[in-house]
Amino acid sequence: MKIDKLSFVDRAAAQLRIEILHGRLLPGARLTEIDLSEQLGTGRGTVRAALSALETEDLIVKQPYSGWSVRDISEKELWETYTLRGALEGLGARLVAVGKNKEIESKLKAAFARLQQAEASEDSGERVDADLGFHRTIVDLAGHASLSRQYFGLSNKVEWLYRWSESHWPSRIDLTSWHRPIVEAILSGDPNVAEKAIREHGESSLADDLRDFAELRRRSA
Amino acid sequence: MKIDKLSFVDRAAAQLRIEILHGRLLPGARLTEIDLSEQLGTGRGTVRAALSALETEDLIVKQPYSGWSVRDISEKELWETYTLRGALEGLGARLVAVGKNKEIESKLKAAFARLQQAEASEDSGERVDADLGFHRTIVDLAGHASLSRQYFGLSNKVEWLYRWSESHWPSRIDLTSWHRPIVEAILSGDPNVAEKAIREHGESSLADDLRDFAELRRRSA
DNA sequence: CGATTATCGATTGTCGACAATCGCCAAGCA
DNA sequence: TGCTTGGCGATTGTCGACAATCGATAATCG
Numbered sequence: 001m002k003i004d005k006l007s008f009v010d011r012a013a014a015q016l017r018i019e020i021l022h023g024r025l026l027p028g029a030r031l032t033e034i035d036l037s038e039q040l041g042t043g044r045g046t047v048r049a050a051l052s053a054l055e056t057e058d059l060i061v062k063q064p065y066s067g068w069s070v071r072d073i074s075e076k077e078l079w080e081t082y083t084l085r086g087a088l089e090g091l092g093a094r095l096v097a098v099g100k101n102k103e104i105e106s107k108l109k110a111a112f113a114r115l116q117q118a119e120a121s122e123d124s125g126e127r128v129d130a131d132l133g134f135h136r137t138i139v140d141l142a143g144h145a146s147l148s149r150q151y152f153g154l155s156n157k158v159e160w161l162y163r164w165s166e167s168h169w170p171s172r173i174d175l176t177s178w179h180r181p182i183v184e185a186i187l188s189g190d191p192n193v194a195e196k197a198i199r200e201h202g203e204s205s206l207a208d209d210l211r212d213f214a215e216l217r218r219r220s221a
Numbered sequence: 222m223k224i225d226k227l228s229f230v231d232r233a234a235a236q237l238r239i240e241i242l243h244g245r246l247l248p249g250a251r252l253t254e255i256d257l258s259e260q261l262g263t264g265r266g267t268v269r270a271a272l273s274a275l276e277t278e279d280l281i282v283k284q285p286y287s288g289w290s291v292r293d294i295s296e297k298e299l300w301e302t303y304t305l306r307g308a309l310e311g312l313g314a315r316l317v318a319v320g321k322n323k324e325i326e327s328k329l330k331a332a333f334a335r336l337q338q339a340e341a342s343e344d345s346g347e348r349v350d351a352d353l354g355f356h357r358t359i360v361d362l363a364g365h366a367s368l369s370r371q372y373f374g375l376s377n378k379v380e381w382l383y384r385w386s387e388s389h390w391p392s393r394i395d396l397t398s399w400h401r402p403i404v405e406a407i408l409s410g411d412p413n414v415a416e417k418a419i420r421e422h423g424e425s426s427l428a429d430d431l432r433d434f435a436e437l438r439r440r441s442a
Numbered sequence: 443c444g445a446t447t448a449t450c451g452a453t454t455g456t457c458g459a460c461a462a463t464c465g466c467c468a469a470g471c472a
Numbered sequence: 473t474g475c476t477t478g479g480c481g482a483t484t485g486t487c488g489a490c491a492a493t494c495g496a497t498a499a500t501c502g
Contacts, residue, residue, distance in 0.1 A: 005285075007285065007455070007456090008455075008456070009455085009456090032482085032483065033483075033484070034482095034483080034484095037457095042456080042457085043455095043456055043457040043458070044457075044458075044484090045266060045455090045456065045458085046455085046456065046457080048270075048484085048485095049269075049270070049273065052270065052273065052274075053273075056277050058367060058370070062484090063464090063484095064226075064228065064463085064464085064484075064485085065462080065463045065464045065465095065483070065484055065485075066463090066464060066465080066482095066483070066484080067464095067482090067483060080365055080366060080367040080368070081367065083312060083316075083365065083368075084312070084367050084368055084371065086312070087308045087309060087311060087312040087368075088308060090308060090311075091304060091305070091307070091308040144301055144304065145301060146279060146301040146305050147301070147305055147308075149279070150305065150371065228485070228486090229485075229486070230485085230486090253453065254453075254454070255452095255453080255454095258487095258488095263486080263487085264485095264486055264487040264488065265454095265487075265488075266486065266487065266488085267485085267486060267487080269454085269455095283454090284454095284494095285454075285455085285493085285494085286453070286454050286455075286492080286493045286494050287452095287453070287494060287495080288452090288453060288454075289454095
């Protein structure tokens with residue numbers, strides 16, 4: 001039995017993360033420490049530490065003596081995030097393929113099953129969660145603490161971009177058929193195959209998002 | 222003309238980083254905020270922020286309400302750091318190979334030239350710097366801001382491990398012959414070849430360090 | 443005597459006050 | 473007019489004080 005014992009800093013960071021990821025704080029929005037400290041009911045130092053954490057996650061940027069603001073989303077942003085994700089997940093997939101055992105297999109299959117179930121669901125939020133969860137599962141199964149830590153921040157950013165594009169252009173991808181090759185590749189036990197599969201998945205996702213992004217830009221122009 | 226305008230936090234973090242990397246703060250050493258604030262001549266909040274930064278770089282760890290301490294070095298630590306580096310540098314090398322042009326070529330060659338020059342040098346510090354600089358150059362040439370940011374922290378950790386093993390077991394590797402394949406692979410323009418080359422380089426480095434580490438452990442036991 | 447509880451010193455967690463710095467706009471000047 | 477300068481409001485940068493928490497040890501109790 002354990003009770004919640006997160007520091008104020010962690011809770012403040014989590015809250016702000018949610019606000020950004022769910023689009024209640026839009027790209028470019030300015031964040032002032034005093035305002036936030038009043039809204040969150042905490043001190044400025046606490047808010048400051050939370051903001052610093054979000055900065056290392058690349059969700060916000062700081063301009064010294066000027067202020068904090070939510071990062072902008074751009075094609076380059078998309079490209080960087082997805083390529084980086086490809087590199088990290090590639091390593092993760094390799095390791096999982098090599099180290100696979102009964103437990104890993106079952107967890108991987110469970111994550112994929114959730115994905116299949118979510119596909120039928122009308123809830124777009126659940127579809128997003130299942131998708132992100134699948135990717136996180138693979139990385140965590142790699143048993144590589146540093147990788148998981150690095151991936152955490154990146155996956156938040158992916159979630160942000162994901163929800164953002166979802167809200168502008170509802171996704172129509174087929175979760176099951178898009179992810180099955182990854183599962184099969186990992187279960188094959190061949191690290192090269194596993195890495196290739198997940199990397200190609202990432203490249204396709206990037207291409208999709210870039211297309212939507214361009215479309216969106218054409219519209220608003 | 223620009224003057225140094227780093228915040229106290231940044232300067233404190235830089236100083237602490239040096240202390241750790243150069244082995245003046247050994248693994249396991251405890252760091253108390255008040256002591257550091259007195260030594261650095263700055264406030265506790267400032268020290269705290271600097272420590273948090275070093276924590277995200279994975280150089281120190283925090284135990285809530287207990288204190289900060291310099292991370293321990295272990296085989297797992299070595300393995301995680303080198304494999305992660307392989308993934309990031311692999312992406313970097315790919316991108317450089319694909320996007321190569323006159324400027325990139327010259328910078329790459331310059332970094333390699335420095336390596337060759339350092340090899341003759343007796344100064345082990347310069348050899349380390351040249352080696353690390355070569356790797357950093359490749360990553361930076363990729364033109365991928367997020368990658369460079371991620372790599373920065375990791376490369377500090379590599380530098381730490383590097384200097385640490387160097388101090389216990391002076392390196393004997395042949396800088397030129399070890400790195401030339403990377404240069405040639407990148408200049409070939411083939412991303413797969415480039416990635417493979419730099420990844421194999423990393424794997425060899427890891428194997429070397431692990432061997433030395435095991436030897437060191439046997440000695441001290 | 444063993445186990446539980448109270449106490450203590452040390453350290454971090456949190457906070458608001460004051461100083462430093464920035465961007466902006468108006469005033470002054472050539 | 474066009475440029476520099478000075479002042480102003482807003483915001484962050486820095487700091488030390490006080491509270492909360494931890495681990496270890498001493499005190500207490502059955």
